[in-house]
Structure formats: C-alpha cells, structure tokens
Amino acid sequence: MAKEAGEKALADAGIPVRPRSSRRRSATATATRPAASAPSTSSGCTGIPVYNVNNNCSTGSTALFMAKQFVEGGLADCVLALGFEKMEKGSLGAKYMDRTNPMDKQLQVMVDLRGFAARAADARSSSATPAASTWRSTARRAERVREDRPQEPQALGQQPVLAVPATSTRSTTS
Amino acid sequence: MNAPMVYEPLTKLQCCPTSDGAGAAILASEDFVKKHNLQKQAVEIAGMAMTTDFAARSTRRAASS
Numbered sequence: 001m002a003k004e005a006g007e008k009a010l011a012d013a014g015i016p017v018r019p020r021s022s023r024r025r026s027a028t029a030t031a032t033r034p035a036a037s038a039p040s041t042s043s044g045c046t047g048i049p050v051y052n053v054n055n056n057c058s059t060g061s062t063a064l065f066m067a068k069q070f071v072e073g074g075l076a077d078c079v080l081a082l083g084f085e086k087m088e089k090g091s092l093g094a095k096y097m098d099r100t101n102p103m104d105k106q107l108q109v110m111v112d113l114r115g116f117a118a119r120a121a122d123a124r125s126s127s128a129t130p131a132a133s134t135w136r137s138t139a140r141r142a143e144r145v146r147e148d149r150p151q152e153p154q155a156l157g158q159q160p161v162l163a164v165p166a167t168s169t170r171s172t173t174s
Numbered sequence: 175m176n177a178p179m180v181y182e183p184l185t186k187l188q189c190c191p192t193s194d195g196a197g198a199a200i201l202a203s204e205d206f207v208k209k210h211n212l213q214k215q216a217v218e219i220a221g222m223a224m225t226t227d228f229a230a231r232s233t234r235r236a237a238s239s
Contacts, residue, residue, distance in 0.1 A: 009198035084196035
C-alpha cells in the first residue's frame with residue numbers, strides 16, 4: 001500500500017529514482033513504528049535519509065510540513081512525504097500501558113466536563129475486548145486523580161502528569 | 175445534525191470510520207523543478223502552518239472555549 005503510493009507519486013511526478021543519488025534527497029515517511037524504510041527501500045529510494053514521523057492523527061500533515069521545511073530551508077532539493085495506515089477493527093484503544101498518555105490533559109478535561117472516559121467504560125463494560133478493558137482502566141485512573149487533586153483550575157497545570165494509558169498510538173494519518 | 179448518535183455528543187458523521195490507505199506527495203525546490211522540466215505538473219505550496227494547543231486547553235471549563 002505504502003510502496004504503491006510512493007511509486008505512483010514518483011511516476012506521476014516524472015522523477016526517476018536513482019539510488020545513492022548525489023542530489024540531496026530525503027524521504028519522509030509516516031509510521032508509528034520504524035516502518036518508513038521498508039516502502040522507501042522497495043521504491044528504490046536507498047542511500048538517503050529516512051525519517052519516521054509519529055504525531056497521531058496529524059502524522060501525515062506533519063510529514064508534509066517537514067518535507068516543506070526541508071525544501072524551504074535548502075536542506076533538500078526533493079523530498080518524498082508518504083503516509084499510510086491500516087487500522088484495526090473497532091474503537092481506538094490504548095497500546096502502551098507503561099507510559100504517560102500524550103492526551104492526558106485533554107482527557108482530564110473530558111472527564112471533568114462530561115465524565116467521558118467513565119461513561120465510555122460503562123458503555124463497554126459488557127464487552128470483553130482489550131479496548132473496553134483499556135477504557136475502564138483509563139477511566140478508573142482519571143477518576144482517581146480527579147478525586148485527589150485540588151479543584152482550582154489554575155492548579156491543574158502544576159499537577160503531576162496523569163498516568164493514564166495512551167488512547168491512540170497506532171500509525172495514523174487520519 | 176440528524177445523523178445517528180454514536181456516543182453523545184458525537185454523531186455518526188462526526189466519527190472517523192475504520193479505514194486503510196496510503197498517500198504520497200513529492201516536494202521539490204524551484205531549482206529542482208526547473209532542472210527537470212516539471213513546471214507543468216508542479217503545484218506551489220503558497221502557505222502552510224502548523225501549531226499546537228495552548229496551555230489553556232487543560233484549564234478550560236467549557237467544551238466550547
């Protein structure tokens with residue numbers, strides 16, 4: 001899928017791929033895992049810098065933005081920005097339970113304002129899917145922190161970072 | 175607004191469907207474009223901006239603020 005997109009973009013642009021070209025070229029690919037080198041290699045773009053970008057739902061636009069900056073700043077003459085995603089079935093769930101959720105501050109606001117995670121957990125409590133378990137765990141931790149912390153809005157910024165699991169860390173361009 | 179409610183307040187049309195896909199774009203400097211005679215298919219990026227939330231996101235008390 002990613003290989004096809006890269007090859008078609010190169011063909012459409014009419015740019016011949018020359019491995020180890022002396023020209024300054026970069027490939028910016030998007031993936032959660034270091035997967036960018038696979039499509040870049042299979043497309044013939046070898047011997048060049050390759051970057052894996054992960055910015056959740058803005059990953060694709062981040063890759064495009066980085067490519068623009070490389071060209072704009074004179075660091076590269078030609079850059080391939082490539083994004084791909086194969087989503088899992090069902091709702092987004094947490095993948096990593098051993099690190100801070102990058103969305104923890106937003107999640108806290110959602111819990112405070114709408115009881116979001118708690119209600120999501122209730123709604124899924126009859127399900128035995130990993131996503132449901134994750135939501136329940138997220139909600140429990142978020143609720144615990146909410147009960148423990150001061151209520152002044154200004155104090156939020158000084159609170160320790162919530163140790164809730166990531167809600168979405170999969171490869172994404174959506 | 176009349177789409178089925180998936181999870182209040184989000185309706186079906188406000189939710190991202192499960193989807194697979196790939197896309198690619200090639201960005202080149204003006205010199206590169208001219209050197210390879212790519213002017214006909216080249217499109218200029220007139221402007222592009224990227225920013226993140228401000229600190230106020232974690233202290234706001236209303237979903238709409």
